[in-house]
Amino acid sequence: MTPPSLRLFRTRAGLPALMAFCLALCSLPAFASSYWLDVLCRIGIATIGAMGLNILTGSTGQISLGNAAFLAVGAYATAALAGRFELPFVVVIPLSGAIAAVTGMLFGIPSLRLRGLYLAMATLAAHFIVIFIAVHWESVTGGVNGLAVPAPSLFGIELDDDRRLFLLILPLAVLLLLFARNLARTRPGRAFIAIRDQDIAAEVIGIDVFRYKLISFAVSSFYVGVAGSLLAYQARLISPENFPITLAIDYLAMIIVGGLGSVLGSVLGATFITVLPEALRVGSGSLSGRYPAMVELFASLKMGVFGLTIILSLAFQPQGMAARWHSSKIWRKVPAS
Amino acid sequence: MELFLQLLLNGLVVGGIYALVALGFVIIYKSSGLLNFAQGEFLMLGAYVCLAILEETRVPFVAAFLLTLVFSVALGLLLERVVLRPLLGQPLISVIMVTLGLSSVLKAVVQALWGSHTRPFPPVFATEPVMLGPLPVSQGYLWSLGCVALLLVLLTLFFRFTRLGLAMRATAFSQQVALSMGIPVRRIFALSWSIAAAVSAAGGMLLGAMRGGVDGSLAFYGLKVIPVVILGGMDSISGAIAGGLIIGVLENFSGGYLDPLVGGGAKDVAPFVALVLILMVKPHGLFGTAHARRV
Amino acid sequence: MARLEVSAVSLRFGGVNALREVSFSVADGELVALIGPNGAGKTSLLNCISGVCRPQSGKVLIDGEDFTSLRPHQRARRGLARTFQNLGLFKGMTVLENLLVGRHTHQKSSVLAGGLWFGRGRREEQGQLEAVLAIIEFLELGDLRDRLVGTLAYGLQKRVELGRALSLEPRVLLLDEPMAGMNSGEKDQLARLIIEVNERRRTTIAMIEHDMGMVMNLSHRICVLDFGAKIADGTPEEIRNHPGVQAAYLGQKAH
Structure with a gap:
């Protein structure tokens, strides 16, 4: 019997539950409105990105404020590869991830000397430098006007709306999540956590800390790059405005609210942070009949609720939604056993 | 030469504001080890509150300035008690995220109360420039530089010579030692937050008065605090002042001399390029102390 | 050839001499205890052996191979393991x-x-x-x-x-106060395990420990440090009767 921490799923019901859930999601495009399909696609993309950030920040303990920049790298790589070189998406998506991974490793080099806060600030600087390049390297990035991205196509079918695109994003997200979970229960994933918890002890037990930090940056940025690539395919037009520093903060919020280092936490956090403004939009929209001021207040409402969510979730469930989920399951088991 | 002097002066004026904001950041870090990424929002909120007082009551600017400082002190106390005290001893990422969340909430409050459009600030300083040698200088700049210098001197005197200031320095040196000497460490944390909120608000009001208008972009001044404190050293007050002035000047020089070459934007990215270089060469800044790590 | 050989290692932090030309060796299968008053440099010595600190001079050899310029993870790969005084566990696992x-x-x-x-x-x-x-x-x-x-x-x-x-599966195991904070029952249990590791698995052990009773019972040989220098090295019997050691522990300078 494999110990629980080394299983792919914590419980026996995990695999069937995941398959049922995916089937249910697959059937959604058949009847969801295009508005909610867009949201669904964005949840999928955010899940991949949050998973990537969670490998670096949650598991390896390297705080990064640069993930919006890595998203941008993935997105611009896709725009160039798919637009200029007309490559098919099966090549473009992994290649965009790889380009982001290389960029991530470059940004990871300072982690040899910098830790904690200083690394966070270095990655913050990296964000502004990447965006500066995106604005000014016009021949490649299109400057402030941005670049158009062609729709991905499969066997001659253009995945040109969210309905079809979702059927590309969903399996990709599931595969990447399974990969991340496998990583967490094998040698490289344990090395990441060891570095986060006790870097000197990790080095002494035989882990090449710098090498594994770079690996973590690379894997993490690969995920974020793939998310950026999908983001480009969904938006079809990308410009520096798509990648503000607040996007990096959104992603950090996802993994904090969802659960640091947790696969399930990445999914829950990405879903929550993506749906939150939509729920507010729906809520304030329905109230606008009685209170017309609600529409004007929407932007500040969104910001305020976002901020409060972070503060309250850190105060009341600092381990994140995933831990709450697992502990509530145990609760249900106790009376039965 | 005139361009050079003009850029230098602009840099010093803006750098003085950076120094104030960075000072708040450093005071909080020194006393409690917490990082405040909402420093820019303190600045913005200060400018808006001052404007509201001016519009509602028609008191002179100096009175509004002082009232805003009182308000900021109260805000600092409140936030420290409600939001930040539970965070002591929490992991770094939680601290960073809570202050980022706080900045989001403060921005939302400002936008809900005063909207997102630029609001004109009533004229405070006389508009005709003063001639400093060949250089025409706006009076607002001089007033601002003067106010910043005065505030910095007052704070330095406070830390040097008052009981409370000494208590703060003792707490910064070692919380254990401070506790054993009977210093109320918790109250010192609260005090550091109110000083930080007040100096940032002062910066915001001066900016509002100089620019003749306030809007949400004032919060961006908070982002610049990061290169400033990295340059000066996270735990050094004189470092914050020097760092603020250096970054202000650097920013204006790159804006003036590099923008024509790269097509704009150099001003905003230069502090962050400097940040990366400093981290590579001297990670603890010009005046910061490197802390040895125990094995 | 000794399994672990430390020769003339000196370590300075700023103006403080943590270790002064310390030499000692551990034979294959031996269990050697490092003792000395607080601040004598025992942990610094383990840090130099495991690569956490780099000595300014001197050498560390295992089975004749020079470890001095290797990084800690490279030493681990060559069969060196250690524990930490204040625990170096990965708490999230x-x-x-x-x-x-x-x-x-x-x-x-x-x-x-x-x-x-x-x-x-x-x-x-x-x-x-x-x-x-x-x-x-x-x-x-x-x-x-x-x-x-x-x-x-x-x-x-x-x-x-x-x-x-x-x-x-180390060739050489370094233990930094493995019994600190334990009650006597726990200590006995751990002592039994350490002996088993040493005898059944033939693991060479260098151990820092403060409990003199345990040190005397467990170790084949004892090495005493004081003010960063080695002042004695011998069997438990020899160390028990060594005048310099008693002086060091009583806080007097041995002349």
Whole structure:
């Protein structure tokens, strides 16, 4: 019997539950409105990105404020590869991830000397430098006007709306999540956590800390790059405005609210942070009949609720939604056993 | 030469504001080890509150300035008690995220109360420039530089010579030692937050008065605090002042001399390029102390 | 040839001489205790051996191979393991996972092999699991296998850390106060385990310990440090009667 921490799923019901859930999601495009399909696609993309950030920040303990920049790298790589070189998406998506991974490793080099806060600030600087390049390297990035991205196509079918695109994003997200979970229960994933918890002890037990930090940056940025690539395919037009520093903060919020280092936490956090403004939009929209001021207040409402969510979730469930989920399951088991 | 002097002066004026904001950041870090990424929002909120007082009551600017400082002190106390005290001893990422969340909430409050459009600030300083040698200088700049210098001197005197200031320095040196000497460490944390909120608000009001208008972009001044404190050293007050002035000047020089070459934007990215270089060469800044790590 | 050979190691922090030309050696299969008053430089010496600190001069050799310029993880790969005075456990992992990290140097699988859970990487993981479960049984930690180490009592954490070091199957094992903070029952239990490691597994051990009774009973040889210099080296009997050692422990300068 494999110990629980080394299983792919914590419980026996995990695999069937995941398959049922995916089937249910697959059937959604058949009847969801295009508005909610867009949201669904964005949840999928955010899940991949949050998973990537969670490998670096949650598991390896390297705080990064640069993930919006890595998203941008993935997105611009896709725009160039798919637009200029007309490559098919099966090549473009992994290649965009790889380009982001290389960029991530470059940004990871300072982690040899910098830790904690200083690394966070270095990655913050990296964000502004990447965006500066995106604005000014016009021949490649299109400057402030941005670049158009062609729709991905499969066997001659253009995945040109969210309905079809979702059927590309969903399996990709599931595969990447399974990969991340496998990583967490094998040698490289344990090395990441060891570095986060006790870097000197990790080095002494035989882990090449710098090498594994770079690996973590690379894997993490690969995920974020793939998310950026999908983001480009969904938006079809990308410009520096798509990648503000607040996007990096959104992603950090996802993994904090969802659960640091947790696969399930990445999914829950990405879903929550993506749906939150939509729920507010729906809520304030329905109230606008009685209170017309609600529409004007929407932007500040969104910001305020976002901020409060972070503060309250850190105060009341600092381990994140995933831990709450697992502990509530145990609760249900106790009376039965 | 005139361009050079003009850029230098602009840099010093803006750098003085950076120094104030960075000072708040450093005071909080020194006393409690917490990082405040909402420093820019303190600045913005200060400018808006001052404007509201001016519009509602028609008191002179100096009175509004002082009232805003009182308000900021109260805000600092409140936030420290409600939001930040539970965070002591929490992991770094939680601290960073809570202050980022706080900045989001403060921005939302400002936008809900005063909207997102630029609001004109009533004229405070006389508009005709003063001639400093060949250089025409706006009076607002001089007033601002003067106010910043005065505030910095007052704070330095406070830390040097008052009981409370000494208590703060003792707490910064070692919380254990401070506790054993009977210093109320918790109250010192609260005090550091109110000083930080007040100096940032002062910066915001001066900016509002100089620019003749306030809007949400004032919060961006908070982002610049990061290169400033990295340059000066996270735990050094004189470092914050020097760092603020250096970054202000650097920013204006790159804006003036590099923008024509790269097509704009150099001003905003230069502090962050400097940040990366400093981290590579001297990670603890010009005046910061490197802390040895125990094995 | 000695298994572990430290020759003329000097370490300075700023103006402080933590170690002054310290030399000592441990033969294959030997258990040597390092003792000395607080601040004598015992932990600094272990830090130099394991590579956490770089001495300004002197050499560290294991089986004749020069370790002096190797980084800590390279030393681990060559069969050196240690525990820490203040515990160096990975608190976010279970007991089992902590011990599995100890197998890091015995594995090869990369990110792809791990993430895809396929082929050699998969078989390798399962092989490590068996090795680690044997150690868990040996240390009588079976019931705690799936507990997060951060939730365990201090004495148990010490045992887990020993287990992690053993998972590496070291040629040389360095223990930094393995019994600190334990009651006498726990100490006896741990002493029994240490003897078993030393005798049955033939692991060479250098150990810092303050409990003189334990030191006298366990070790083949004792090496005494004071103010960063070695002042005595010999069998427990010799050390017991050494005048300089008594002086050092009573706080007087031996002349």
